[in-house]
Amino acid sequence: MRLRDAGLFVRARLSRTLTGALNARSAIALPVPLPLEAVVARPDPSPLDLARLLEGRSNVEREALLGRYLAARGVRFETERFATFEGAGVNYVAEVGGGPRTLVLIAHHDAVPGSPGANDNAAAVGILLRLLARMAAAPPPRLTLRFLFTAAEELGYLGARAYVRSPAARQVAAALSLELCGIGDQLALWDAPRETELSRSFAHAVVGLGYRRDETFHVVGRVPVFGSDHRAFLEVGIPAHGLTVLPGAEAEALRRFIFKPWRSLFQRRPRPFDTYHTARDRSETLEPAAFDRVGAALEALIREF
Numbered sequence: 074m075r076l077r078d079a080g081l082f083v084r085a086r087l088s089r090t091l092t093g094a095l096n097a098r099s100a101i102a103l104p105v106p107l108p109l110e111a112v113v114a115r116p117d118p119s120p121l122d123l124a125r126l127l128e129g130r131s132n133v134e135r136e137a138l139l140g141r142y143l144a145a146r147g148v149r150f151e152t153e154r155f156a157t158f159e160g161a162g163v164n165y166v167a168e169v170g171g172g173p174r175t176l177v178l179i180a181h182h183d184a185v186p187g188s189p190g191a192n193d194n195a196a197a198v199g200i201l202l203r204l205l206a207r208m209a210a211a212p213p214p215r216l217t218l219r220f221l222f223t224a225a226e227e228l229g230y231l232g233a234r235a236y237v238r239s240p241a242a243r244q245v246a247a248a249l250s251l252e253l254c255g256i257g258d259q260l261a262l263w264d265a266p267r268e269t270e271l272s273r274s275f276a277h278a279v280v281g282l283g284y285r286r287d288e289t290f291h292v293v294g295r296v297p298v299f300g301s302d303h304r305a306f307l308e309v310g311i312p313a314h315g316l317t318v319l320p321g322a323e324a325e326a327l328r329r330f331i332f333k334p335w336r337s338l339f340q341r342r343p344r345p346f347d348t349y350h351t352a353r354d355r356s357e358t359l360e361p362a363a364f365d366r367v368g369a370a371l372e373a374l375i376r377e378f
């Protein structure tokens with residue numbers, strides 16, 4: 074094992090143990106998720122419905138239900154199981170479109186123990202499931218879109234790190250990981266210290282939707298402390314960024330919090346970090362407008378890339 078992997082493993086275990094212990098002390102009951110049958114019965118379930126399918130369930134259930142949902146919808150997908158000494162899980166992969174270049178869109182389906190995991194990250198799973206249905210109906214002609222639903226992101230991007238070791242990952246042009254996409258009115262592309270084809274296409278796409286750079290959308294450099302699945306792609310040399318939605322009213326507080334998170338020990342955490350990894354990360358806090366925002370931005374990016 075490389076030193077870097079060991080560091081990720083120890084950090085993930087520590088944070089998991091700490092948040093698990095804190096959440097176990099919480100008096101808030103877990104939310105009641107939507108049953109699979111109720112969601113499948115809807116012809117065009119919203120990202121919120123899909124998020125409610127997963128929230129409040131154990132990681133084992135989340136993983137199993139996502140596979141059952143894809144199967145029930147008739148989606149063609151691969152089930153990729155991985156197991157290392159760090160942990161095990163299942164990644165799901167579905168592809169649409171056709172073209173020499175492949176853009177990978179990622180959402181992890183696991184959550185930290187004791188958190189319902191609505192904004193982190195059932196919201197992103199819901200957004201990608203909806204997008205997958207829309208893109209399957211009207212595939213992009215010159216681009217292959219690969220939807221990757223990973224396990225064990227909260228264990229140091231374990232699922233994504235397993236995925237990038239597969240031969241299929243070698244043909245990837247770029248990857249984008251969705252994190253915390255259910256609350257807010259501004260877009261942030263992060264871990265983007267230098268311009269890439271992906272960041273350039275993203276900026277062009279959202280400007281076309283009426284966003285203004287540094288006002289309503291932000292391109293942020295390397296983020297300390299926080300991370301996501303795209304970092305597994307970066308490690309093997311594939312251009313990759315994170316995508317998050319943020320409340321504009323909190324922009325300044327968020328900048329301080331994200332770049333100096335230890336301050337949150339003494340100060341109020343700005344939204345959406347007030348619920349992040351806590352028992353309060355529930356679907357009632359999610360905003361359907363945020364889902365629409367991300368969905369529209371992704372569709373514009375797909376046309377642009």
Ligand SMILES: [Zn+2]
Pocket residue numbers: 181193194226252253
């Ligand atoms: Zn997450």
